[in-house]
Amino acid sequence: MIALAAALVLLFGTLTVVAKVQGYSHALNFVTEKFIEIFRRNTGEPLEGEGITLTLNTERITYSSVQELLENEAPEVLYPTALPEGLKVVSASKHCYDDTRFVLTFNYEVPTFSFMVKNTYAFDLSVIKDPEIYDFGPCRFFVMGLHDGTYQAVCQYDGYEYLIIHNNHDELIQILESMKGGVS
Amino acid sequence: MKKLLIVCLSLLLVGMFSVSAFAADEEIYVYDFGSVTVIFDENDTWDAETREIIAQRLAEGETGESAAPYNLLCTLFGHKYETKSVTTVTHCVQAEQPRCLEEIFDMSLCSRCGDQQVTRVAYAYITCCP
Numbered sequence: 001m002i003a004l005a006a007a008l009v010l011l012f013g014t015l016t017v018v019a020k021v022q023g024y025s026h027a028l029n030f031v032t033e034k035f036i037e038i039f040r041r042n043t044g045e046p047l048e049g050e051g052i053t054l055t056l057n058t059e060r061i062t063y064s065s066v067q068e069l070l071e072n073e074a075p076e077v078l079y080p081t082a083l084p085e086g087l088k089v090v091s092a093s094k095h096c097y098d099d100t101r102f103v104l105t106f107n108y109e110v111p112t113f114s115f116m117v118k119n120t121y122a123f124d125l126s127v128i129k130d131p132e133i134y135d136f137g138p139c140r141f142f143v144m145g146l147h148d149g150t151y152q153a154v155c156q157y158d159g160y161e162y163l164i165i166h167n168n169h170d171e172l173i174q175i176l177e178s179m180k181g182g183v184s
Numbered sequence: 185m186k187k188l189l190i191v192c193l194s195l196l197l198v199g200m201f202s203v204s205a206f207a208a209d210e211e212i213y214v215y216d217f218g219s220v221t222v223i224f225d226e227n228d229t230w231d232a233e234t235r236e237i238i239a240q241r242l243a244e245g246e247t248g249e250s251a252a253p254y255n256l257l258c259t260l261f262g263h264k265y266e267t268k269s270v271t272t273v274t275h276c277v278q279a280e281q282p283r284c285l286e287e288i289f290d291m292s293l294c295s296r297c298g299d300q301q302v303t304r305v306a307y308a309y310i311t312c313c314p
Binding site for chain 1: 223225226227267268269270271277278279280281282288290303304305306307308309310311
């Protein structure tokens with residue numbers, strides 16, 4: 001019995017050291033990966049880069065696309081149908097402040113781009129000095145320069161408030177122009 | 185007369201308790217540290233102490249991974265994270281409107297060792313302060 005315990009300790013110890021040396025965060029990751037490599041079995045988890053994981057309070061739900069996520073979480077929300085090269089959504093978060101108010105965010109690899117949708121109007125458009133105004137479809141976007149040289153667009157439409165930031169003005173306008181909805 | 189007095193006092197006590205409890209609920213998930221307000225979900229399940237530590241960390245602008253105490257289970261099997269969204273508002277960042285910066289973070293906390301990971305997922309400037 002003691003020998004078995006010692007063997008297990010030795011095995012786990014060795015695995016942990018090997019996993020750490022090879023740059024894994026923990027031994028189980030290392031073992032799982034090696035197991036799949038050897039037996040070429042699929043774990044059933046979505047592959048890296050596939051699907052969008054939504055953090056909803058404490059839950060994490062993986063959808064196959066932005067379209068599917070919106071259908072299930074906020075069907076009326078508009079979303080850019082064309083994004084500049086290199087701008088790819090990697091995950092999403094839905095922060096429910098209470099039973100009625102929420103903010104939905106799409107998270108991108110590029111930290112200078114931000115996309116946020118609230119289901120309440122909180123932004124006072126009347127206090128913005130000389131915003132650029134763009135009308136695309138039924139949406140009126142107010143674009144303003146920010147102190148760090150980036151640009152923010154704000155739109156209040158159909159009960160939703162859109163707040164979009166990008167460091168490239170022209171690309172931001174193209175993104176706004178491509179905003180579409182109606183997945184419901 | 186005595187019974188009536190007891191009933192009145194009881195009602196008064198219950199009323200006072202209800203009012204104070206309501207006030208606590210209204211404010212319990214909002215923390216102010218200088219010019220930064222940290223807001224948790226109304227249905228947040230972290231305890232008050234944890235929330236306060238997280239709020240302070242976010243208010244101080246700390247993101248990324250924290251130094252967690254060593255835990256053998258986490259080393260072997262990885263952290264057991266619980267992830268929630270937390271919002272911060274840094275007031276009066278810009279001289280002109282929109283003046284305040286709203287940031288949304290995904291906050292992951294390991295229930296075994298307390299390891300924290302903070303990732304900013306979105307931000308926007310809002311018209312919060314005049």
